[in-house]
Amino acid sequence: MPNAKTPKTLPTYQQEMLLAALRSDDRPHKTFLKGVRNYLIGCLMLDAGLRVGEVVALKMSHLYFAGVPVRQLLLSGDITKNKRERTVPINMRLKAAILQHFEVNAWLIHRADNYSVWGTEKSDIPLTTRQVENVLNKAAMKSLGRLVNPHMLRHTFGSSLLRITNIRTVQELLGHSQVTSTQIYTHPNEDDKQNAIDDLEEQTKLLGSDLEHLAGQT
Numbered sequence: 001m002p003n004a005k006t007p008k009t010l011p012t013y014q015q016e017m018l019l020a021a022l023r024s025d026d027r028p029h030k031t032f033l034k035g036v037r038n039y040l041i042g043c044l045m046l047d048a049g050l051r052v053g054e055v056v057a058l059k060m061s062h063l064y065f066a067g068v069p070v071r072q073l074l075l076s077g078d079i080t081k082n083k084r085e086r087t088v089p090i091n092m093r094l095k096a097a098i099l100q101h102f103e104v105n106a107w108l109i110h111r112a113d114n115y116s117v118w119g120t121e122k123s124d125i126p127l128t129t130r131q132v133e134n135v136l137n138k139a140a141m142k143s144l145g146r147l148v149n150p151h152m153l154r155h156t157f158g159s160s161l162l163r164i165t166n167i168r169t170v171q172e173l174l175g176h177s178q179v180t181s182t183q184i185y186t187h188p189n190e191d192d193k194q195n196a197i198d199d200l201e202e203q204t205k206l207l208g209s210d211l212e213h214l215a216g217q218t
Helices: 012-023 029-046 052-056 092-104 106-110 129-143 150-162 167-174 179-186 190-217
Strands: 072-075 086-089
Touching (some): 012 129, 029 052, 029 092, 086 167, 092 106, 150 167, 150 179, 167 179
Antiparallel strands (some): 072 086
8 A cells, every 4th residue: 555645635515616616607708618618627637537737638539529529538648647548438517518618619610630629719729737727726716715736636536436436447547557556545535534424423313213212112
């Protein structure tokens, strides 16, 4: 087991708060377009576990086929950290975010497969990791009152997965070369601790109810 600290993660309600702040639905049209983009960025990290460097490197071919969202992300070795290709299935929330990004940027339909997903109608210049960090921090300060590192979203993805599947599957989805890198997610996080206390409280209540019932029969 590696000597590593428990990764910081976001509980479900904070994930929803952060995504809502990223979306910015009620803002002017130009800001709304950025909100659609920013929401997709958040979903790519929370729902697919992408590293920030992988997010900014995405091309049209990674997310779309003939204008339709792909069913799974095929992250090619030229954009992954360890140069290893990996495949990540897409959930409904991420699929909807990918589709909306395409729909509000109608000009994307005329772009080649190697065009940056984050390019504009006039430029193919992608986002930078610093820009993504600034976007997340601005939304996090607004919604949570604190800064959130992009890697925290990937940690949240990994920790959530390990509660419902095995460590080898999580390793593959995160693209870790060694399973030892994935083992940090075996540590309990705040959600796990809170759930344990809630379960204990519920069991105590049930036990108390059973004892009262027995006492009433004697």
